[in-house]
Amino acid sequence: MRIGVxxxxxxxxxxxxxxxxxxxxxxxxxxxxxxxxxxxxxGPLEGETMPLDIQAVRGILPRGGTIxxxxxxxxxxxxxxxxxxxxxxxxxxxxxLIAIGGEDTLGVxxxxxxxxxxVVGVPKTIDNDLSGTDYTFGFDTAVNIAMEAxxxxxxxxxxxxxxxICEVMGRHAGWIALHAGMAGGAxxxxxxxxxxxxDRVCEYVExxxxxxxxxxxxxxxxxxxxxxxxxxxxxxxxxxxHVRLGGIGEVLAKEIEKRTGKEAxxxxxxxxxxGGTPTAFDRVLATRFGLQxxxxxxxxxxxxMVALRGTEMIRVGLDxxxxxxxxxxxxxxxxxxxxxx
Ligand code: F6P
Numbered sequence: 131m132r133i134g135v136x137x138x139x140x141x142x143x144x145x146x147x148x149x150x151x152x153x154x155x156x157x158x159x160x161x162x163x164x165x166x167x168x169x170x171x172x173g174p175l176e177g178e179t180m181p182l183d184i185q186a187v188r189g190i191l192p193r194g195g196t197i198x199x200x201x202x203x204x205x206x207x208x209x210x211x212x213x214x215x216x217x218x219x220x221x222x223x224x225x226x227l228i229a230i231g232g233e234d235t236l237g238v239x240x241x242x243x244x245x246x247x248x249v250v251g252v253p254k255t256i257d258n259d260l261s262g263t264d265y266t267f268g269f270d271t272a273v274n275i276a277m278e279a280x281x282x283x284x285x286x287x288x289x290x291x292x293x294x295i296c297e298v299m300g301r302h303a304g305w306i307a308l309h310a311g312m313a314g315g316a317x318x319x320x321x322x323x324x325x326x327x328x329d330r331v332c333e334y335v336e337x338x339x340x341x342x343x344x345x346x347x348x349x350x351x352x353x354x355x356x357x358x359x360x361x362x363x364x365x366x367x368x369x370x371x372h373v374r375l376g377g378i379g380e381v382l383a384k385e386i387e388k389r390t391g392k393e394a395x396x397x398x399x400x401x402x403x404x405g406g407t408p409t410a411f412d413r414v415l416a417t418r419f420g421l422q423x424x425x426x427x428x429x430x431x432x433x434x435m436v437a438l439r440g441t442e443m444i445r446v447g448l449d450x451x452x453x454x455x456x457x458x459x460x461x462x463x464x465x466x467x468x469x470x471x
Contacts, residue, residue: 131162133427134224135182137196138170138203138235142256142268143408144416146190146197148230151420153187160428165222170231171238172203175211177218191413194406204369206238212245219247226427230254232266233452234370236435240448243433250426251435251448252419256404259303261456262446263437267416272299272403273309279399280314280346287344293335293386293394295347297379299403301372304458306403307350308466317345318470320382322352323458328359331382332389334471339392349382351375360385376400418443 135152137145149166156162166182167173180186180198190197205211219227226248229239232255239249253260256272276298287294296316300306304321311319318334320326331347338345352375354362360381365374379396386394408416415438422436422443434445 131160131225131428132165132223133162134165134167134174134219134222134227135198136167136170136173136227136229137198137200137254138229138231138238139200140232140255140404141195141200142254142404143194143271143406144267144412145195145230145254146193147408147413147416148252148254148267148420148423149182149197150187150190151417152228152424153182153184155421156424156428157184160424162428165224166198169199169201170203170235171205171215172201173198174215174218174227175203175205175208177221179222192407194408202234202369204234204238206241207369212242215242216245216247226250226432228252228423228427232257233260233455236260236448237452240433240452243448248430248432250423250432251451252423253435253437253451256306257300257303258305259301259455259457260451261454262435262451264440265415265438267408267412267419268404269305270411270415271406271409272306273313274409275403275406276306276310276348276399277313279397280310280316280348283346283397284315284344287346290393291339291344293345293347293390293392295349295379295383295394295396297349297351297376297396297398299399300350300352301375302352302457303455304350304353304463307348307353308458308463311348312466312469314346314348315469316348318347319466320347320349320353321458321463322350322354324460324463325354325356327356328385328389332386335386335390335392337471347382349379351378353378
């Protein structure tokens with residue numbers, strides 16, 4: 131078989147580990163050939179490929195980013211996009227495609243599968259918001275980066291008696307904020323799933339100052355106040371219609387300063403959470419996903435996404451994976467609330 135591989139959407143640590151596992155097992159166990167498609171769906175759309183053999187994947191296990199490049203190109207939005215992809219797959223003699231991506235990339239994979247393309251999906255995203263899998267790779271690394279930042283913020287907050295706000299990514303899911311905030315001992319964690327009450331947040335801040343300890347507030351980029359409390363500006367949309375988030379930390383700092391009279395400053399972690407080397411957990415998860423994906427492609431089990439259930443590798447339909455976002459359940463958030471204030 132000749133198998134195409136692509137990585138789409140926002141990059142994350144562990145993509146290279148998946149590519150390596152797919153190619154290593156595909157070549158050495160099954161004798162398949164591979165072709166890399168560059169920059170997500172742009173590769174098959176424009177027929178842009180790169181060689182992908184064992185030599186090409188040597189040494190990439192610990193490297194962040196993706197040797198294939200990525201983009202947020204949405205072929206479904208481009209006229210004739212799906213047909214162009216099918217033509218280019220045929221022209222490069224590709225029998226099956228392994229698409230490594232999040233909600234958007236796998237949403238396209240699902241539509242291509244419905245139109246006759248042999249595709250297997252691998253779940254990637256720091257946001258951990260894909261249904262059908264307990265974890266996506268990249269999440270653990272992002273959480274560890276955010277946790278280390280929070281640890282560092284604690285010491286400087288203490289020295290200056292400031293409230294420090296740490297804004298983390300995660301889009302419309304609060305997983306990164308919840309896990310990093312719990313691991314880092316945040317004073318309060320704000321997530322998109324539960325609109326926050328700014329009066330309550332200020333009470334937590336003041337109570338922490340009363341104990342002569344400085345508050346650290348972890349806010350997810352998608353968090354928002356209860357209706358009518360504070361004005362927020364809407365961001366631009368990307369090719370998949372997602373609004374570009376970010377900025378809630380700054381708004382929050384101003385409001386806390388205004389209401390409590392205490393100095394409040396914000397650190398936006400941004401793409402630092404997506405860069406650099408993956409944790410051991412993510413390297414192992416990504417490697418196991420890669421091994422499972424090449425098995426699925428070899429068996430012709432298309433239209434599936436490989437997934438983690440407990441400690442086992444399973445496969446779920448791409449429709450299950452992309453039907454709805456996996457957000458933080460109320461009960462999980464409630465566990466963290468015990469430590470607020
Ligand atoms: O989905 C991963 C993610 O990092 C989100 O947490 C964030 O909202 C978004 O991508 C940022 O995307 P970009 O790098 O394209 O601005």
